Amino acid sequence: MSTLKERFAAKALPLAKEFKSFVREHGTKVVGNVTLAQLAGGIRGVKSLITETSQLDAMEGIRFRGYSIPELKKLLPTAEGGTEPLPEGIFYLMLIGELPTQEDVAMVSEEWRKRSEVPQHVFDMLETLPKEAHPMTQFSTAILAMQTDSVFAKAYEKGMNKRDYWDPMFEDVMNLIAKLPRIAAYIYRRSFHNGEHIAPDPSLDWAANFAHMMGVKDPEFKSLMRLYLTIHADHEGGNASAHATHLVGSTLSDAYYALSGGINALAGPLHGLANQEVIRWVLNMRKEIGADRPSLEQIEAYIRQTLADGKVVPGYGHPVLRIPDPRFTVQMEFAKAHFPDDEIANVVWDIYEVAPKVLGEKIKIKSPYPNVDAHSGATLMHYGVTEYNFYTVLFGTSRALGVLATLCWDRALGFAIERPKSVTIEWIKEFVAKYEEATV
Numbered sequence: 001m002s003t004l005k006e007r008f009a010a011k012a013l014p015l016a017k018e019f020k021s022f023v024r025e026h027g028t029k030v031v032g033n034v035t036l037a038q039l040a041g042g043i044r045g046v047k048s049l050i051t052e053t054s055q056l057d058a059m060e061g062i063r064f065r066g067y068s069i070p071e072l073k074k075l076l077p078t079a080e081g082g083t084e085p086l087p088e089g090i091f092y093l094m095l096i097g098e099l100p101t102q103e104d105v106a107m108v109s110e111e112w113r114k115r116s117e118v119p120q121h122v123f124d125m126l127e128t129l130p131k132e133a134h135p136m137t138q139f140s141t142a143i144l145a146m147q148t149d150s151v152f153a154k155a156y157e158k159g160m161n162k163r164d165y166w167d168p169m170f171e172d173v174m175n176l177i178a179k180l181p182r183i184a185a186y187i188y189r190r191s192f193h194n195g196e197h198i199a200p201d202p203s204l205d206w207a208a209n210f211a212h213m214m215g216v217k218d219p220e221f222k223s224l225m226r227l228y229l230t231i232h233a234d235h236e237g238g239n240a241s242a243h244a245t246h247l248v249g250s251t252l253s254d255a256y257y258a259l260s261g262g263i264n265a266l267a268g269p270l271h272g273l274a275n276q277e278v279i280r281w282v283l284n285m286r287k288e289i290g291a292d293r294p295s296l297e298q299i300e301a302y303i304r305q306t307l308a309d310g311k312v313v314p315g316y317g318h319p320v321l322r323i324p325d326p327r328f329t330v331q332m333e334f335a336k337a338h339f340p341d342d343e344i345a346n347v348v349w350d351i352y353e354v355a356p357k358v359l360g361e362k363i364k365i366k367s368p369y370p371n372v373d374a375h376s377g378a379t380l381m382h383y384g385v386t387e388y389n390f391y392t393v394l395f396g397t398s399r400a401l402g403v404l405a406t407l408c409w410d411r412a413l414g415f416a417i418e419r420p421k422s423v424t425i426e427w428i429k430e431f432v433a434k435y436e437e438a439t440v
């Protein structure tokens with residue numbers, strides 16, 4: 001049986017060759033235009049990246065290598081006796097481009113197990129940070145601290161042919177993913193559980209071991225983590241964490257520098273940090289209203305007040321999606337199946353009844369629907385993970401799967417250093433003046 005690396009090489013290297021000559025032949029073809037509104041509005045929707053791992057459709061949601069989340073719930077291998085897909089499977093699918101078998105996910109699990117030991121200096125470095133440092137700060141710093149082990153950086157220093165970049169990048173990616181649950185759980189226990197750490201259990205899969213090291217006893221939490229770490233893994237290439245990872249990696253920075261950059265992007269409240277903001281907002285609402293289960297009218301009034309205060313309603317809206325996020329829906333289904341009477345989950349479902357109508361009244365808001373972050377906090381709260389500052393670390397651990405699989409592809413395909421063109425406002429004004437002159 002070939003190794004994961006051999007399988008990746010067998011897929012990626014012929015495609016790299018083929019795509020290079022394809023671009024040589026068709027390179028002058030125009031794939032899109034950019035309006036001034038797109039330029040000023042966060043380069044929204046401009047086709048400017050190539051990402052193989054997944055693709056997002058505004059009216060359907062994410063597809064990983066062509067498979068939607070409901071399809072993957074049925075098609076990806078599960079743990080023995082489990083119901084939820086294993087993150088090992090989504091990683092295999094994104095990296096290799098084929099649905100994995102049970103043996104394939106066992107191979108990925110085993111690879112990560114072998115590589116999972118975290119160097120002591122990373123723990124020592126974490127202990128120099130205040131316990132109150134935001135968990136995302138600790139996470140990003142710990143990832144960066146592991147850069148000392150970069151196989152890519154050492155190979156580059158020694159000197160290597162650019163055709164071979166993908167190989168040490170693959171090694172870094174596998175080493176890094178393998179260590180993330182241990183680091184994330186360490187941060188969780190140091191910040192919120194008096195530094196009482198729990199040793200890894202090598203008999204468990206990647207997600208279940210993470211759940212175990214966090215110290216959550218309910219076996220159902222392991223299922224949730226498998227689902228959670230699968231569905232947050234990727235959202236095509238243009239989202240801020242994926243794009244930041246790709247951008248940093250495009251300079252031939254190694255996977256540690258690149259992922260740390262991506263994690264920093266995820267730490268913004270308009271992106272991944274929205275999952276902590278949702279629960280903070282829900283808890284504040286309950287406190288300010290003085291009810292554990294506010295009425296629909298009270299929720300509506302609270303949403304209107306949030307908007308009137310010039311704040312965003314966290315967990316709602318999306319730069320691309322124009323439907324309720326399928327990642328929200330799958331979490332809601334999990335919660336309804338496992339804890340239909342949970343109070344906070346019910347508040348989240350009540351918000352879902354009200355918010356799209358209220359946000360939909362504002363013409364400028366292009367999507368009044370819930371995104372992935374609207375539900376995850378309620379689900380975590382149910383299992384006793386109430387420390388919401390930690391939530392984005394869970395997201396980041398999952399997002400690493402997609403952005404790091406993409407880094408392997410970036411190096412195999414020989415993608416260039418990223419360097420878009422910037423212009424000044426004066427340039428834009430002159431351009432528009434000339435444009436108008438030419439069209440009268």
Ligand code: HAX
Nearest residue numbers: 270271272274312313314315316317318319364365366371
């Ligand atoms: N509450 C209030 N206002 C909102 C809003 C919301 N939930 N969603 C959008 N808007 C506002 C925007 O702030 C923007 O206002 P201005 O023109 O005054 O700047 C306007 O509506 C148009 O925004 P848009 O085109 O619909 O959406 P954007 O692509 O600009 O922004 C965001 C997308 C996700 C950032 C936005 O919807 C938002 O801030 N949502 C709340 C935060 C959130 O949930 N973020 C997580 C998104 C999913 C994700 O990446 N997870 O990691």
